[in-house]
Each structure stands twice: as structure tokens, then as C-alpha cells.
Amino acid sequence: MPATPPPPRDSEAKLQHILLHAAQTFAEEGFEGTSMRDISRVTGVSLSGLYYYFESKQKLLYLIQYNTFTFVLARLQARLETAHDPVARLRILVQNHIEYFLSHPSEMKVLAHEEDALDPPLRDEMATIKRRYYALAREIFDKVAPDGLATGIQPRVAVLSLFGMMNWVYKWHNPDFDPGAEELTNAIVGIFLNGVLEEKGTLLATGSRARTAG
Amino acid sequence: MPATPPPPRDSEAKLQHILLHAAQTFAEEGFEGTSMRDISRVTGVSLSGLYYYFESKQKLLYLIQYNTFTFVLARLQARLETAHDPVARLRILVQNHIEYFLSHPSEMKVLAHEEDALDPPLRDEMATIKRRYYALAREIFDKVAPDGLATGIQPRVAVLSLFGMMNWVYKWHNPDFDPGAEELTNAIVGIFLNGVLEEKGTLLATGSRARTAG
Numbered sequence: 106m107p108a109t110p111p112p113p114r115d116s117e118a119k120l121q122h123i124l125l126h127a128a129q130t131f132a133e134e135g136f137e138g139t140s141m142r143d144i145s146r147v148t149g150v151s152l153s154g155l156y157y158y159f160e161s162k163q164k165l166l167y168l169i170q171y172n173t174f175t176f177v178l179a180r181l182q183a184r185l186e187t188a189h190d191p192v193a194r195l196r197i198l199v200q201n202h203i204e205y206f207l208s209h210p211s212e213m214k215v216l217a218h219e220e221d222a223l224d225p226p227l228r229d230e231m232a233t234i235k236r237r238y239y240a241l242a243r244e245i246f247d248k249v250a251p252d253g254l255a256t257g258i259q260p261r262v263a264v265l266s267l268f269g270m271m272n273w274v275y276k277w278h279n280p281d282f283d284p285g286a287e288e289l290t291n292a293i294v295g296i297f298l299n300g301v302l303e304e305k306g307t308l309l310a311t312g313s314r315a316r317t318a319g
Numbered sequence: 320m321p322a323t324p325p326p327p328r329d330s331e332a333k334l335q336h337i338l339l340h341a342a343q344t345f346a347e348e349g350f351e352g353t354s355m356r357d358i359s360r361v362t363g364v365s366l367s368g369l370y371y372y373f374e375s376k377q378k379l380l381y382l383i384q385y386n387t388f389t390f391v392l393a394r395l396q397a398r399l400e401t402a403h404d405p406v407a408r409l410r411i412l413v414q415n416h417i418e419y420f421l422s423h424p425s426e427m428k429v430l431a432h433e434e435d436a437l438d439p440p441l442r443d444e445m446a447t448i449k450r451r452y453y454a455l456a457r458e459i460f461d462k463v464a465p466d467g468l469a470t471g472i473q474p475r476v477a478v479l480s481l482f483g484m485m486n487w488v489y490k491w492h493n494p495d496f497d498p499g500a501e502e503l504t505n506a507i508v509g510i511f512l513n514g515v516l517e518e519k520g521t522l523l524a525t526g527s528r529a530r531t532a533g
Contacts, residue, residue: 135436137351217490218432222349255517258506262498263515265491266484266507273483276431284476292472293480300514301477303469 112149120158120168123148128169132211136166136222166219167227173212174234177205181241191248192298198245199297200290202271207286213275239264249298267297326363334372334382337362342383346425350380350436380433381441387426388448391419395455405462406512412459413511414504416485421500427489453478463512481511 112122126148130139141162145152159165181201188194206213223231246264254260270293277283284292326336340362344353355376359366373379395415402408420427437445460478468474484507491497498506 133435135349135351137349250516255509255513255515257502258509258515259498262503262506263510265487266510268491269484269487270480271483272490273479273486276486277479277482284473288471289476292476295469295472296477296480296514297510298514298516299469300510300512301469301472302464302512 119150123150123155123158123165124169124172127165128209128211128215131166131169131219132214136162136215136219141165163224163227166215167223167231169212169215170220170223170231171234173205173209173216174231174238177202178234178238178241180205181238185245191245191250194245195249195298196290196294198242199267199271199294200286203274203290203293204286206271206275207278207280207289210275210278213272217272217275239268242268263297267293270296333364337364337369337372337379338383338386341379342423342425342429345380345383345433346428350376350429350433355379377436377438377441380429381437381445383426383429384434384437384445385448387419387423387430388445388452391416392448392452392455394419395452399459405459405464408459409463409512410504410508412456413481413485413508414500417488417504417507418500420485420489421492421494421503424489424492427486431486431489453482456482477511481507484510 113119123144127139127144130143130147134143139162141152141155144150144162144165145155148155155165159168181198184197184201185194188197220228220231243260243264246260246267254263274289278289283289327333337358341353341358344357344361348357353376355366355369358364358376358379359369362369369379373382395412398411398415399408402411434442434445457474457478460474460481468477488503492503497503
């Protein structure tokens with residue numbers, strides 16, 4: 106854990122600086138394996154400086170998770186405002202999620218690995234925010250195929266499988282040779298709506314997915 | 320961490336007993352947060368008894384991961400022996416994976432969260448086994464649609480998205496109300512091959528997926 110440049114002086118910028126480097130450290134060393142002293146070292150902020158922003162390591166973890174989810178959720182809501190086509194809205198959901206977590210792999214890892222590390226009531230608060238995100242995703246999904254949904258697949262299973270495709274990306278994505286956010290969005294939306302087999306392919310032929318022969 | 324019944328006397332059964340309870344403890348408390356003394360307490364095996372089987376906590380974590388993967392891989396290879404239809408083989412891949420991890424959520428969590436906790440060369444050995452599993456999955460996938468694959472989707476992205484759907488299940492599956500292994504397999508294979516939209520549906524109409532109207 107090398108020391109980083111001196112922290113910004115502005116209070117909000119300093120908090121963001123702390124959250125960024127704390128997320129990286131938690132991602133690398135695990136929440137249990139990281140002390141407030143480690144956070145102080147990697148951020149260049151004194152222990153008392155850290156305690157000015159949050160009273161415990163628990164609260165720091167909460168802030169990382171809370172900030173991440175509220176940012177992703179707020180940006181999604183803003184992007185959805187002008188989109189009315191159901192498929193376009195689903196695409197925005199995937200793109201918004203992929204874009205964020207492809208550029209924030211540490212935050213993704215901390216969210217995925219350390220959700221149980223939060224004690225109640227902080228854990229319950231995070232669960233509430235996650236439910237809100239899931240509910241919005243479900244709402245978007247339910248409009249995509251109100252009477253055309255492949256039967257035998259429960260909407261809950263479908264939506265959580267979509268999250269599975271998106272949330273597993275941090276495990277395998279190599280920026281050196283794997284596709285960026287846009288191509289990855291196209292692939293995931295394509296698989297989710299139409300599967301990997303060529304045959305159907307009317308709905309996504311609007312340029313969101315390249316095709317050879319129809 | 321409550322104490323468990325006395326460990327079996329047979330050496331191999333005793334090792335399996337240790338791996339099972341160690342996986343549960345690592346899943347609950349994290350690898351870092353668990354000591355060999357904790358493992359001794361939850362398994363009822365003395366510290367010297369534990370060291371008879373593995374010389375370190377690292378080696379114990381490796382054994383959990385190694386046993387899980389080699390079992391899943393060996394069972395998959397056995398099940399594939401009599402199956403020749405490409406779609407049937409893909410279904411076997413998914414079913415084999417889902418069946419195992421639905422009934423072994425602790426092992427899934429340890430695999431997902433603690434892969435970086437292994438130091439080399441143990442980490443490299445695990446990476447080799449995982450690559451073998453991925454290569455087999457890729458081989459199965461490549462035969463499913465040799466000339467019908469939806470374009471614009473890279474096979475690597477497709478296969479890893481399939482693993483995403485399967486590997487995220489441990490995060491959301493509630494055995495009280497979510498579908499069991501067979502229905503979940505149908506849903507994931509269905510989404511992966513045909514997407515969530517009804518329209519296409521010739522390939523899976525062989526009973527692996529119920530349909531209302533075509």
C-alpha cells in the first residue's frame with residue numbers, strides 16, 4: 106500500500122479522496138484486514154482527520170457503499186427521464202450499471218464481498234437502498250415484454266440473472282483486451298433480450314447490436 | 320460459531336467434515352477473520368489433528384477450493400460422456416454447476432470472495448483448474464451455434480455472462496421461495512440461448528422450457 110499524494114483541502118473533495126482510496130484498500134486487503142491506521146497511511150489523512158468524517162471503520166464502509174449506490178441510482182433516474190421506449194430504458198439500466206462498475210472495480214468488489222461486514226442498522230439501510238434499485242430495475246423489466254415474456258421464467262429470476270451478468274464482470278474483465286462499456290452493454294442486453302442464438306433479432310436491429318445476416 | 324457433533328473417525332470422512340465446516344466458517348467470518356483455533360472449535364478436531372491434514376490455513380483454503388472445483392469438473396465430465404447434442408451438453412453444464420452451488424452456498428461464497436486470499440503458488444494452481452473448467456465450458460458453447468451465433472457478441476463475453484448468471488445465484492437465492500435447481504437451470508439456459516422475449520423458441524421447445532403460445 107504505497108502512500109498517495111497529499112489529500113485535497115476542500116472538505117467534500119477530501120471525503121471523496123478518502124472514500125476512493127479506502128475502497129481500493131478494502132478491495133485489496135479486505136475490510137477485516139484493514140485498520141483505520143492503514144486508511145490514514147494510504148489517504149495521507151491523519152487519524153483524527155478521518156474521525157472528523159466518520160466515527161468508525163463501519164461507518165466508512167457504509168459511506169462507500171451508500172455513495173456508490175445512491176450515485177448509480179440517481180444517475181440512472183436522470184438518464185431515464187427522457188427515455189420512454191421500454192427496450193431503450195432497459196439498455197440505459199445496463200449501460201449505467203456497466204459504465205460505473207467498469208470504471209470502479211474496487212467499489213464493485215467492496216459491495217460484493219463486504220455486504221455482510223456491515224452491522225445493523227447500517228446493513229439494513231443499505232438493504233433498503235438496494236431494494237429500491239432492484240424495484241426500479243424490475244419496473245423497467247416488466248414493461249419490456251408485458252405480453253411477450255418467455256414463459257417458464259419468473260421475472261425475479263430474469264432480473265437477478267441480468268444483475269448476475271452485470272455484477273460478475275468485475276471478476277473477469279481485462280481492460281487490455283475485453284470490450285469497453287458500450288460493447289459490453291450491447292452484448293449483455295442482446296443476450297438478455299434475444300439470447301445468443303441468431304434467428305429472432307428484430308427488436309435490437311436498431312443499431313444497438315451489429316448483425317451479419319438476418 | 321456453535322460446536323458441531325464429534326468428527327468422524329475415518330480419515331477421509333474426517334477431512335471432508337473439516338472442509339465442510341471450515342467452508343461454512345470462512346463464509347461467515349471471512350478467511351482473515353478465522354483462526355485455526357476457530358476451525359478446531361467448529362470441527363471438534365484438535366489443532367494437532369488439523370495440522371495432520373494441512374500445514375497451514377492457506378492450505379486449508381486451497382483444499383476447499385481445489386476439492387470443490389475438481390468435484391464439479393469431474394461430475395461434469397462424467398455427465399457429458401453420454402450426451403452428444405450441443406444444447407443438451409450446455410444444459411448439463413448449467414445444471415451441474417447450479418445443482419452443486421445451490422446446495423453448497425458456503426463453498427460458492429469462499430470461492431468468490433477468497434480467491435485472492437491464496438498466495439502463489441497455490442493461487443496459480445487454482446487458476447489452472449479454473450482455466451480448465453472455463454475451457455470445457457467454452458468448448459461446449461462453441462458447438463451450440465457454430466454458424467448461428469448472434470453477431471456482435473464475443474464468445475468469451477457470452478460464456479462469462481453465462482457464468483455471471485450462475486455464479487450470482489448465491490447472492491439472491493432464497494430456498495423458501497425461489498425455484499430449485501431444475502427450474503433455475505431451465506431459466507438460465509432459456510435466457511442464455513433465446514433471451515427473455517418470446518418469439519423464436521424452436522430450439523428449446525423440447526420440454527426443457529414450458530411455453531404458452533408461439
